[in-house]
Amino acid sequence: MFISSKNYLVLLLSVLLIYGCNANTSERNTTQKIKTASHTQASQAEIQATKPQANPFESKNYPQSDCGDPLPQDEESYPVTYYPVYAENVGNNLNLIRSQLCQDAFAKVLPDSAKVIQVASFRSRERADLFRQFLAQRTSGKGLVGKPSTIGVAP
8 A cells, every 4th residue: 555745744743743742641640640749748738728618607506695706805906897797687587597596686777778687797807708608598688798897995
């Protein structure tokens, strides 16, 4: 069987391309094995740190007498800012929240006339957001982090 020079060239280039890809893959696999074998405990901790963390409010026991962050005892910690977390005041939310989650929750009307339930207040926006997410999964409607307020001096 006779192969034309054009077909021979295409065949030769195809073989070289396939061989080159396999050689690269083999080299990458060997490099990856070396890198994997050389991982230290510190790098494994870094890998675990990139995994999504569970919401810390999921692991608490409920109901609690109160769910927010307490006021600081140290007078030097003031002023302190708090971020309130609200649930919609719909259906049986207030009774559900008080009986199953946060016993000190109370109904409130916001300046924009929205009827809400203040469930807790937190010293960081991040913790308030996490609690809002936790709350939204357990109540009707959606949660809301309200406008922060500042307490200037220790009560």
